[in-house]
Amino acid sequence: METNELHRGRLIDHIQFVVKDFGASYRFYSAVFKALGIPEGGKQDGFAWWDEFVITSAESEAAQGKLTGRTHLAFQAADKKMVDLFYHTALEVGGRDNGKPGDRQQYHPGYYAGFVLDPDGNNVEAVYHGEAKRSATSIKITF
Numbered sequence: 437m438e439t440n441e442l443h444r445g446r447l448i449d450h451i452q453f454v455v456k457d458f459g460a461s462y463r464f465y466s467a468v469f470k471a472l473g474i475p476e477g478g479k480q481d482g483f484a485w486w487d488e489f490v491i492t493s494a495e496s497e498a499a500q501g502k503l504t505g506r507t508h509l510a511f512q513a514a515d516k517k518m519v520d521l522f523y524h525t526a527l528e529v530g531g532r533d534n535g536k537p538g539d540r541q542q543y544h545p546g547y548y549a550g551f552v553l554d555p556d557g558n559n560v561e562a563v564y565h566g567e568a569k570r571s572a573t574s575i576k577i578t579f
Contacts, residue, residue, distance in 0.1 A: 451509065452490040453558065454499040458482055460555040461491050464529050471525040472511055472518060472562060503556065510561040516548050522562035523550035530555055 455461035462484055466476065469486045477485040482493035489509075492499050513519045516537070523537045535551030543549075546566020554560050 450485075450488045450490055452492060452498065452504070453507070453556070454494055454496070454502060454504045455491050455556050456494065456503055457555055458491065458493040460530055464526065464531060464554055465489070465491060467529040468511075468522055468526050468531070468560070468562075471521040472513060474511075504558075506557055506559070508559040508561070510549070510563050513562045513564045516564050519548055519550050519562045519564050523552060526552040526554075526560070531560070534559055535561075 453461070462479070465484070465486065469476065469489075474486050477487065479485075482496050484491055494501055494503055511522070513522060519537045527533065531552035531554060533551075534553045535549070537548065537550035540547045540549050544565075547563065548566070549561050549563040551559060551561045
């Protein structure tokens with residue numbers, strides 16, 4: 437890897453999905469991360485990453501030939517428009533509807549989210565938690 441700067445949150449270092457069709461998953465995640473304003477970190481043969489999120493083909497050494505099981509993953513969005521853009525972009529690149537963008541008051545007031553199934557059937561969400569002030573957008577790590 438040639439990354440010299442990383443931005444991290446507080447809980448997760450990285451998540452890896454081992455995917456059935458690397459090309460379809462790469463197109464899907466490239467598009468939805470662009471909609472969420474997250475740049476691609478890099479891509480190699482059967483391996484790509486965006487910040488803490490990684491996809492690999494089943495043929496990769498790390499995958500040992502086994503696909504990831506169905507998972508739910510939620511990405512943070514800066515506002516409701518970004519949730520809407522995520523949802524519509526995901527549908528345009530092969531995602532399937534799993535819950536149109538809207539308020540989800542059952543979680544907490546101001547929770548606005550949209551849900552899609554990725555090419556492997558994972559439940560992927562973009563969520564905006566409402567007006568809030570962050571102390572920082574991320575933790576910046578350089579090496």
